Amino acid sequence: MIPVNEPAFTEREKELLVQCVETGWISSEGPFVRRFEEMFAEFVGVKHGVAVSSGTAALEVGIAALELETGDEVIMPSFTIISCAMAIIRNGLRPVLVDSESKTWNMDLNQVADKITPRTKAIMPVHIYGHPVEMDPLLELAEERGLYVIEDAAEVHGAEYKGRKCGSMGHMAAFSFYANKIVTTGEGGMVVTDDSHLSGRLRSLRNLCFRPERRFEHQKLGYNFRMTNLQAAVGVAQMERIDELLKRKIWQGEEYRKRLKNIDGIKLQAVKDWARPVYWINGIVLHDDVPMDAFELASRLSERGVQTRPFFRPMHEQPIFQKMGLFNEEHYPVSEQLARRGLYLPSGMALTEEQIDTVCAHLIDCLKGK
Numbered sequence: 001m002i003p004v005n006e007p008a009f010t011e012r013e014k015e016l017l018v019q020c021v022e023t024g025w026i027s028s029e030g031p032f033v034r035r036f037e038e039m040f041a042e043f044v045g046v047k048h049g050v051a052v053s054s055g056t057a058a059l060e061v062g063i064a065a066l067e068l069e070t071g072d073e074v075i076m077p078s079f080t081i082i083s084c085a086m087a088i089i090r091n092g093l094r095p096v097l098v099d100s101e102s103k104t105w106n107m108d109l110n111q112v113a114d115k116i117t118p119r120t121k122a123i124m125p126v127h128i129y130g131h132p133v134e135m136d137p138l139l140e141l142a143e144e145r146g147l148y149v150i151e152d153a154a155e156v157h158g159a160e161y162k163g164r165k166c167g168s169m170g171h172m173a174a175f176s177f178y179a180n181k182i183v184t185t186g187e188g189g190m191v192v193t194d195d196s197h198l199s200g201r202l203r204s205l206r207n208l209c210f211r212p213e214r215r216f217e218h219q220k221l222g223y224n225f226r227m228t229n230l231q232a233a234v235g236v237a238q239m240e241r242i243d244e245l246l247k248r249k250i251w252q253g254e255e256y257r258k259r260l261k262n263i264d265g266i267k268l269q270a271v272k273d274w275a276r277p278v279y280w281i282n283g284i285v286l287h288d289d290v291p292m293d294a295f296e297l298a299s300r301l302s303e304r305g306v307q308t309r310p311f312f313r314p315m316h317e318q319p320i321f322q323k324m325g326l327f328n329e330e331h332y333p334v335s336e337q338l339a340r341r342g343l344y345l346p347s348g349m350a351l352t353e354e355q356i357d358t359v360c361a362h363l364i365d366c367l368k369g370k
């Protein structure tokens with residue numbers, strides 16, 4: 001089986017992990033946490049990095065740091081992972097959805113302005129599958145209407161919009177270092193920001209809102225979202241060769257594109273001329289005239305030894321949110337189409353050229369009904 005994700009490590013991860021064990025620094029108090037935060041923030045081009053236990057935690061604590069009022073609204077795409085909506089809801093706020101646009105699969109910016117109400121306080125653009133959201137119009141609108149922008153940059157480490165790194169453009173951004181992400185610490189995440197006021201709140205929130213001056217007296221409710229030194233050690237090892245990781249990821253994406261760009265029946269994620277994407281995953285969407293859906297194609301590929309993953313199930317179609325009375329009767333046709341007709345091919349860091357060849361050959365056969 002060619003796995004949908006296989007990470008790639010070197011001796012350096014091992015070496016730094018051994019250091020943690022030998023020195024006894026395994027908790028979040030260890031020195032790699034700060035070093036990883038500094039390396040990552042510098043890479044993104046922002047002042048502060050606050051490491052946390054996951055990308056989901058980064059979004060939750062990021063929203064919490066804005067200190068909005070119960071019932072305030074945050075605009076986000078329907079086509080994303082549940083972490084985004086969860087972070088909003090768990091902070092007592094209301095997620096307001098927009099559809100995706102059909103080329104890059106990112107949120108449709110033309111739908112954002114219409115969703116702004118007096119209660120709207122923030123926009124959460126999600127850079128989908130390695131391709132940046134077109135940030136200028138979004139930032140302009142946010143500025144004009146006095147809204148925060150919190151980027152979900154979990155899938156775009158190193159991607160650029162007009163030469164600016166994803167994660168450096170909003171007031172804050174959340175990254176994930178889950179095992180299938182471009183930089184991984186197994187589990188982990190980070191909030192990055194230029195705002196030292198926000199970073200101070202974030203540091204406090206991730207650590208139970210302990211106070212430096214009176215440790216066990218609390219003025220606010222926080223979380224234990226701390227990253228361990230063990231995780232950060234793996235992160236430091238990855239950041240030391242980040243250029244190499246990005247080069248490999250982009251090479252994989254381009255190899256897939258060479259083989260698939262002229263194949264009938266599928267479309268790939270568009271690449272805008274202002275974007276430097278990082279091809280976090282290599283997704284395909286089946287044309288309407290292909291007589292099978294993504295689930296059927298996935299099972300055929302699986303029979304041939306190629307593991308795939310379906311695309312996101314849109315937020316407005318989630319049973320839990322329906323049960324909560326959210327998004328009832330709302331429809332976002334592009335997201336729905338992507339969910340039914342999209343899947344992604346093996347895209348892990350360890351993927352080889354030979355495996356890409358095999359995957360593409362099987363995909364082409366399946367599309368021909370062979």
Ligand SMILES: *Cc1c(COP(=O)(O)O)cnc(C)c1O
Pocket residue numbers: 054055056057080081083084126152154155175176177178187188189
């Ligand atoms: C992976 C991911 C997350 C969540 O990150 P975890 O570390 O798995 O909690 C959030 N948003 C997006 C867009 C993601 O791809």
